[in-house]
Amino acid sequence: MTQKRISKELQECLTTPPAGIKVNLVDEGNIHNWNIVMDGPADSPYVGGKFQLLLVLPTEYPFKPPKINFKTRIYHPNVTFDEHGSMCIGILKSDSWKPSSRIPNVLTAIQQLLLEPVPDDAVEQGAAQKFKEDRKAFDKEARDMTKKYAK
Amino acid sequence: MANNDMEAQEALARDFQPALEGPLVGDKKSSLAITEEYAKADPIYVVKTSALPQKYSHYRPVLGDGNCGWRAAGFSYFETLLRLRNKAQLEEEVARITSLNNLLKTAGGFSEWVYEDMAEEVTGLLSDLANLLPHSIPQAEATLRERFNDPSISNSIVYYFRLLASSWLKANPASYEGFIPDGLGVDGYTKNWIEPVNQEIDHLGMTLLIDALLKPVGFAVEIVYLDRSEGSQANSHVFQSEDANGVPTNPAGPMIHLLYRPSHYDILYKDQAPQIQIPQNTNIQVQRATSLSHRHNIQTTPAVMGDMSGLDMSIFSCIPGFSLQQQSHHGFPSQYNTTPLEAYTPSSISVSPISPGASSAKVSSNGLPATFPAQPPPPNSLTPPTLPSTHSAFPPPTTQLPILTHLPAPHRPSLSSHTSLSGHPLSSELSSPSSASSFRPSKYEWEAAAEWEGPVVFQTSTFKNSHYNVAHYNNPNFQPEEWTPESEDPPTGRKRSS
Numbered sequence: 001m002t003q004k005r006i007s008k009e010l011q012e013c014l015t016t017p018p019a020g021i022k023v024n025l026v027d028e029g030n031i032h033n034w035n036i037v038m039d040g041p042a043d044s045p046y047v048g049g050k051f052q053l054l055l056v057l058p059t060e061y062p063f064k065p066p067k068i069n070f071k072t073r074i075y076h077p078n079v080t081f082d083e084h085g086s087m088c089i090g091i092l093k094s095d096s097w098k099p100s101s102r103i104p105n106v107l108t109a110i111q112q113l114l115l116e117p118v119p120d121d122a123v124e125q126g127a128a129q130k131f132k133e134d135r136k137a138f139d140k141e142a143r144d145m146t147k148k149y150a151k
Numbered sequence: 152m153a154n155n156d157m158e159a160q161e162a163l164a165r166d167f168q169p170a171l172e173g174p175l176v177g178d179k180k181s182s183l184a185i186t187e188e189y190a191k192a193d194p195i196y197v198v199k200t201s202a203l204p205q206k207y208s209h210y211r212p213v214l215g216d217g218n219c220g221w222r223a224a225g226f227s228y229f230e231t232l233l234r235l236r237n238k239a240q241l242e243e244e245v246a247r248i249t250s251l252n253n254l255l256k257t258a259g260g261f262s263e264w265v266y267e268d269m270a271e272e273v274t275g276l277l278s279d280l281a282n283l284l285p286h287s288i289p290q291a292e293a294t295l296r297e298r299f300n301d302p303s304i305s306n307s308i309v310y311y312f313r314l315l316a317s318s319w320l321k322a323n324p325a326s327y328e329g330f331i332p333d334g335l336g337v338d339g340y341t342k343n344w345i346e347p348v349n350q351e352i353d354h355l356g357m358t359l360l361i362d363a364l365l366k367p368v369g370f371a372v373e374i375v376y377l378d379r380s381e382g383s384q385a386n387s388h389v390f391q392s393e394d395a396n397g398v399p400t401n402p403a404g405p406m407i408h409l410l411y412r413p414s415h416y417d418i419l420y421k422d423q424a425p426q427i428q429i430p431q432n433t434n435i436q437v438q439r440a441t442s443l444s445h446r447h448n449i450q451t452t453p454a455v456m457g458d459m460s461g462l463d464m465s466i467f468s469c470i471p472g473f474s475l476q477q478q479s480h481h482g483f484p485s486q487y488n489t490t491p492l493e494a495y496t497p498s499s500i501s502v503s504p505i506s507p508g509a510s511s512a513k514v515s516s517n518g519l520p521a522t523f524p525a526q527p528p529p530p531n532s533l534t535p536p537t538l539p540s541t542h543s544a545f546p547p548p549t550t551q552l553p554i555l556t557h558l559p560a561p562h563r564p565s566l567s568s569h570t571s572l573s574g575h576p577l578s579s580e581l582s583s584p585s586s587a588s589s590f591r592p593s594k595y596e597w598e599a600a601a602e603w604e605g606p607v608v609f610q611t612s613t614f615k616n617s618h619y620n621v622a623h624y625n626n627p628n629f630q631p632e633e634w635t636p637e638s639e640d641p642p643t644g645r646k647r648s649s
Binding site: 003004005008009059060062063064094095096097098099100 | 261262264265267268271302303306310342346347348
């Protein structure tokens with residue numbers, strides 16, 4: 001049905017991924033599950049970390065957005081600090097997702113989220129509060145967690 | 152009426168909830184179902200939905216998942232192409248849709264990878280239908296239904312239509328800009344109203360889809376608005392290609408009918424593609440027999456008649472006194488007002504506990520508009536509750552009630568027709584084509600009988616060939632058969648002239 005599109009997007013991400021991102025398939029026979037390794041952006045407390053994400057394309061793709069979770073723990077207001085690593089990001093919400101949105105754009109949007117957390121739309125309230133009230137303490141915590149989990 | 156009843160009624164009228172489960176595109180049903188759905192709604196809906204089945208015999212429900220308008224119009228596009236039975240036209244549509252990719256790319260600004268899979272589903276379905284058409288129309292119809300009920304294919308096709316409408320708007324902004332709501336502008340409108348996956352189609356979206364997809368192929372679209380506005384019939388609006396003077400350019404072209412209820416679309420059909428379903432009619436009878444409400448009876452009536460007109464018969468043939476020659480839908484109510492009483496004057500020997508005359512009187516005393524096409528009470532509702540159970544060995548009670556009119560014999564049990572057949576000169580002519588030994592064809596022979604395009608059809612779906620059915624009298628050669636045991640007086644069969 002939409003295999004052609006998925007193949008094209010995968011091909012693009014495999015050959016010319018956005019800077020700081022590597023993509024490969026979890027299982028070569030299934031183009032719906034992607035492994036993503038994202039470098040912590042340079043101007044963020046996550047720098048130096050390598051974050052693993054799992055991207056799953058639902059059967060309804062592109063009519064439903066891909067599901068993306070952090071497999072590596074990350075201290076961030078918009079990502080749950082647990083084994084799920086669920087993310088809250090505008091482009092992936094089903095009411096703003098459009099079939100013309102592209103996976104490379106989603107990946108760059110996640111990089112952007114690491115650079116600029118959105119504390120008002122947080123899933124980790126503690127991290128969000130610290131981010132708003134004491135940016136230095138937040139950055140330190142994020143750096144420590146990156147060292148601890150994302151090396 | 153109690154206060155909470157009133158509130159319940161209003162809530163029902165206000166909160167129509169389209170189906171959220173079930174097939175994306177349902178099976179064609181009698182539009183009686185719509186009437187029943189609103190039987191307890193507020194009177195505006197009751198009146199409007201009662202009138203609906205007279206004009207539109209069938210409807211096809213579409214799942215209310217936020218795409219129903221797009222899906223209903225899209226399905227109708229394919230179905231109408233199929234109905235025209237024109238392979239060449241289907242192939243032309245493949246070419247047209249393929250060339251529209253250019254519009255999507257240049258005017259729409261969509262990349263090929265966005266639309267190519269979806270456009271391929273559309274052209275793929277069109278060419279599959281074109282290939283199936285010469286071989287098997289039922290198979291082509293089944294393919295269409297299957298594709299539209301496979302979510303990934305169906306949603307691809309529907310989204311293709313969104314992209315097409317969006318591109319059409321971007322290509323012709325001047326024609327539509329004035330209709331864009333909330334000062335969104337073309338880009339804001341397409342992003343907020345057309346391109347989100349489950350955003351229901353709005354009026355402008357439907358107009359765009361009709362202009363881009365349906366008008367170029369010569370299809371008109373009638374939208375029937377079922378809402379709380381004043382009037383005894385649902386308002387409707389026809390969208391079709393018109394020249395500069397507003398004269399339709401293709402007045403004889405095919406028309407798609409859509410039923411609009413606030414934020415929901417279904418598909419309507421007018422008297423075509425009869426789907427003979429005996430069990431359906433059985434349901435109607437059972438339901439009416441158990442119904443205690445006259446109002447309900449009347450509401451269901453028009454759909455029953457719509458059903459029968461779908462059977463390629465005059466709907467009037469089920470009413471005694473009407474002949475098949477009176478095919479026109481116009482003037483029907485006034486004919487009704489006088490005839491049924493006369494035609495239904497019960498013979499003195501009728502054992503029916505409710506005479507049709509009394510029933511008609513109740514209709515008017517109920518304060519309902521006299522123009523409502525009522526119908527003689529269905530046979531089941533006349534069945535005396537004490538009907539001897541020994542009759543169960545015979546065909547259903549509906550066929551063995553004493554006839555009310557025309558014939559003097561006090562009893563004409565179904566058995567009699569069998570026993571008298573052998574001696575009757577006309578018996579072989581009266582038999583169904585596939586059963587020479589039995590006067591009454593079984594329901595399994597009915598489908599074949601319905602396809603037989605003879606000048607006179609002897610059966611209607613509701614009455615089958617019961618004694619209530621007077622379609623026989625339109626046959627100039629008709630001679631009623633009667634049970635004439637030696638002990639009784641010879642028959643004096645009066646024949647109603649046709």
